[in-house]
Amino acid sequence: MFTGIIEATGTILAVTPTAGATRITIASPTLTSRLATGDSVAVSGVCLTALSIEPNAFPPRFSADLAAETIARTTLSGLQPGTIVNLELPTPAGTPLGGHVVQGHVDGTGTLVALDPVTPAAPEATDWRLRLTIPNALTRYVVEKGSITIEGISLTVAAITGNQVEVAIIPHTYAATSLRTLTPGSPLNIEVDVLGKYAESIQHRDAFILTEQYLIANGY
Structure with a gap:
């Protein structure tokens, strides 16, 4: 399990198609030495398995x-x-x-609409406002003041209108994550709050049970 608190950023060194899968290699001087083969690691919100760990390479790297x-x-x-x-x-x-x-199980991808500074005159100290669109099928799991994971980052929904979601980004999050490198149109990994999915599943199950009980009680 993850919590959406990013520990470090890494840099993609290679994306290599193979016979059975696609392998990515990531430079991470901060986290590579803490990994062992088979460990889980979230890469921009996706739970992957660490392989080919090379802490003594330059730069230190691992693959997945x-x-x-x-x-x-x-x-x-x-x-x-x-x-x-x-x-x-x-x-x-x-x-x-x-x-x-955060499970690291991406539900779908969204698209960055805009990432604007709240105070343009102070870009290094300002909050930011991020707007993105998400698949229509995911909107029922997104509520104002609820949680959403964007590129592996745990964020709070400030507003949702249709399939457009808005979140507030504090200066630390902007500086310490990949958000600072994104441009409008960039694709984004989205994971909705799993508690919302469980609540929906329970509601559907209870509705089914009540319907079944009604049919039995009325001789159907």
Whole structure:
């Protein structure tokens, strides 16, 4: 499990198609030495398995394979060498949750509409306003003041109108994540709050049970 609190950014060194999957190689001087083969790591919101870990290379690096499902649902197969990605290691049991429950299971991709400084005269100290569109099928899980994960970052929904979502970005988040490298039109990995999906599942199950009980009670 992750919490959406980005620990470091990494740089894509290579995207290599193979016979069975696509392998990405990421330079990460901060996190590589903490990884062991088989460990989970969230890469821009996608839970991957660390492979080919080289802490003594220059720069230190690790790789991960993208399965067909990952390629279909996320933006990772479109990465290019030099792209900045957000990185987070799993949260140990008993650790306080700094963000919210993030699985690293991307629900779909959105598109950046705009990322504007609230105070343009102070770009290094200002808050930012991020606007994006998300797939219509995900809008029912997004509520004002609720949580959403964008590129692996735990964020709070400021507003939602139709399929356009707006979030506030504090200066630290802007400076410490890949958001500062994005431009309008950039694709974004989106994970909605899993608690909303569970609530919907329970509601549907309860409705089914009540309908079944009604039919039985009335001799159908």
